[in-house]
Amino acid sequence: MNVLFIGDIVGLEGQEYVEEVLGRLSSRQKLDLIVANGENAVHGRGLNRKAAERLYDAGVEIITLGNHTFDQRELQEFIDEDARIIRPCNYPPGTPGGGFTVCKVGKKKVLVINVMGRTFLSQLDCPFRTVDAILEAHPDIKHVIVDMHAEATSEKLAMGWYLDGRVSAVLGTHTHVPTSDERVLPQGTAYITDVGMVGPRDGILGMDRDIVIGRLLSQMPARFSVAKGPRQFHAVLFELDEETGRAVNISRVPVYEP
Amino acid sequence: MNVLFIGDIVGLEGQEYVEEVLGRLSSRQKLDLIVANGENAVHGRGLNRKAAERLYDAGVEIITLGNHTFDQRELQEFIDEDARIIRPCNYPPGTPGGGFTVCKVGKKKVLVINVMGRTFLSQLDCPFRTVDAILEAHPDIKHVIVDMHAEATSEKLAMGWYLDGRVSAVLGTHTHVPTSDERVLPQGTAYITDVGMVGPRDGILGMDRDIVIGRLLSQMPARFSVAKGPRQFHAVLFELDEETGRAVNISRVPVYEP
Amino acid sequence: MNVLFIGDIVGLEGQEYVEEVLGRLSSRQKLDLIVANGENAVHGRGLNRKAAERLYDAGVEIITLGNHTFDQRELQEFIDEDARIIRPCNYPPGTPGGGFTVCKVGKKKVLVINVMGRTFLSQLDCPFRTVDAILEAHPDIKHVIVDMHAEATSEKLAMGWYLDGRVSAVLGTHTHVPTSDERVLPQGTAYITDVGMVGPRDGILGMDRDIVIGRLLSQMPARFSVAKGPRQFHAVLFELDEETGRAVNISRVPVYEP
């Protein structure tokens, strides 16, 4: 089973580039499942119906989120009805939407989990225990993909090692910069600290760099906007054993617009 | 001019692996300058005389530091006498040691600067303005290498773009995970968000992973210790134009112990 | 029922001043229950057997803790055996010690809860929901005292209002500076944002002020030690209705050594 996981998609620019790149990739490569982080799809902040539909049309099958989950109020209106969108599972009980979803890939069930780190980032429930509880509730599913949305490399690596041998993949998101530490951990879990992003390449995390630099220099509030210019597409491709669910390999799939 | 910049060296394990790998690299490749981040050289915390000497013997010519600069009290005794060791330049006036150093590579002067980010990390002076001041004080030097020790990818990217065309290279350190976004920015500055680390590969940032995971799970204090097992070496190699100081290329140099 | 709640006791100096002041107070005033925060009792960091015994001897009946709970390893050896010591209840499951305790005052049961805020402070479970669960498990107890150990005034006020009418008192600790907003909230809960501390008055939070100022100025690591000189004692005294458990009043009890 070949899975493509796409990093944080930033703005309309990111949505469009996902469309473009997936069109090409799919023709070359058999992709059994496409998952993408959509927390920045709308002007860099959150997800709405239109953006979700566009990503589905492009081939994305499951959308994960992060700290920007609820930036677009519209999401609350439809997240409970759309099983293809998940938000971090360690939000408190009662939060709109779900933290995991089960989909079918051929005859196999695949469990996709979204979880958020706490270091420098959020005040949510323990990410480790919350994932444990979801895994315990799905003892029969062997193909499990975890989007670990977190700031600190230590917390992401900790999640990778903590789940090694218990899930198929732990894929970091949120920092928008792809890391080069992708590997299959000893017990068979594909891991990368950060997948990266899709959107303008010459911005800062996809946002206009003059505004970001200006804010760091002045320490005054400023409204970020999505950058312009050539785009980048960061994703990882990994193959899972059909029977065991363990990862066979993982590789980065970077695409840069000229 | 070929420069090798080595990421955070963790523990005795890291020191030894630097020795081993530099021995091999230098025989294959002409290296005109070797710079390394040594903030974690002593049990993961700070630098002392012995560790510095060992790194010099291995071929390292300039040692940069970071948030762990003063973890070993011994450093304060000799940092002012050793121009090969620099600590972040945006520490307040009066801090032991210097934030930059000038060395000779052939006939060329090379300015090496160490600076620390503030987001999630430190309460130091503005990193951007502090680097500006150092550059202004050295108008004649065209070969300038900046170690940007920071947590947030946004702040590191901001420094890269802010200095593009004004320095030869901006190399991120501190997260211990190498990123795959190395590139020469449009105005000629080599950039990478994080170079990575040297030390045990199967730890978390080089430290024993059971202790790190245990602390995240229990939220109780625990003393970290350096991990065991096979090691990794992360560095970047970049070439600078002799005349202009601009970067011609940059590439990652990962080495993994079997 | 008259309850005295004493703020964070700092060092041996604090322990001794508790002894001294409680001796005088008890002779003037009928105190039915004495609770104290002991997280800084040992050199400013944590609690051990000797300090706990000394506080009991001085008249303290229940000791609460905070972010320094596990700074003295010794505590883990006896916290499970001593029902008079509680640590924040929102530590994860499996943490040594308990987060609440029930004691008898005359014929009445009194439930004392210790909880920790998360803003700027800790990565624990939701303090609000954790307290809810404890209250639900003790529907018969009307006298409930909550030590809300937190940094942010907003989170402490939120806890006060959240529990108003459901507990007898919400008393803030941790900042070591007494606030003057003590009041009985509309539904009968005694509240203060911070009770203050017991220990050296001319230090900073009870610690040597030159070291604290030096660290802020230099941003270099430094080991704090308890200050010297005249001491202060901060506590609140509140009266609870015997039948309903609601607070009748609350007042600060500051004592300053000449």
Added chain:
Amino acid sequence: MNVLFIGDIVGLEGQEYVEEVLGRLSSRQKLDLIVANGENAVHGRGLNRKAAERLYDAGVEIITLGNHTFDQRELQEFIDEDARIIRPCNYPPGTPGGGFTVCKVGKKKVLVINVMGRTFLSQLDCPFRTVDAILEAHPDIKHVIVDMHAEATSEKLAMGWYLDGRVSAVLGTHTHVPTSDERVLPQGTAYITDVGMVGPRDGILGMDRDIVIGRLLSQMPARFSVAKGPRQFHAVLFELDEETGRAVNISRVPVYEP
């Protein structure tokens, strides 16, 4: 010289209550100078022309600010023209407005300084050194009032002790909860960790408490609005020696609307 310093004024409710209380206070008590923190005057976020005018009409002579300084864009249009408004002095060079101002009280010059802490709050220049520089530039002025806008009690106490004997008063703002540690430090500086606020009493920091609690419980974004209901007025009154500028006394001036 009698000085009244008023804590963070929140919303229109706060502005109106300042009017009302100052009307009464001034008739009873000779006030030579009235300073107020206005960072929350407009719906809890920032200051604009209208709010400033209203505060001047009420009797306020100098307005200080804090982390909300630039929340109302309008301020940037007039802050440079109005010497009665100051923002934290440790913003970087080039920031609109000034960080201190000199006014005349009778024949005496009074220097008022606004500075912001960094712990948990901001990434500005060193507050201690920045104040030092302002003091050095005004060696002739003996009456100096410092608004230390900060989150951490340790950093505020550090500023008080650091400046003891060099300024007339260090008055903490930002937490919106008045502390009861007002005193004249040994060398003659009036000090309080936090003055408190002016605005709705039954909110949380003056804001609607259901929204604040809801956000803490849900960890979802929510727009704060100013609370309703009876108001509180927190200020400190202190007397300065005409010749030496040292503080003779300091006392809290709390007023609660029935």
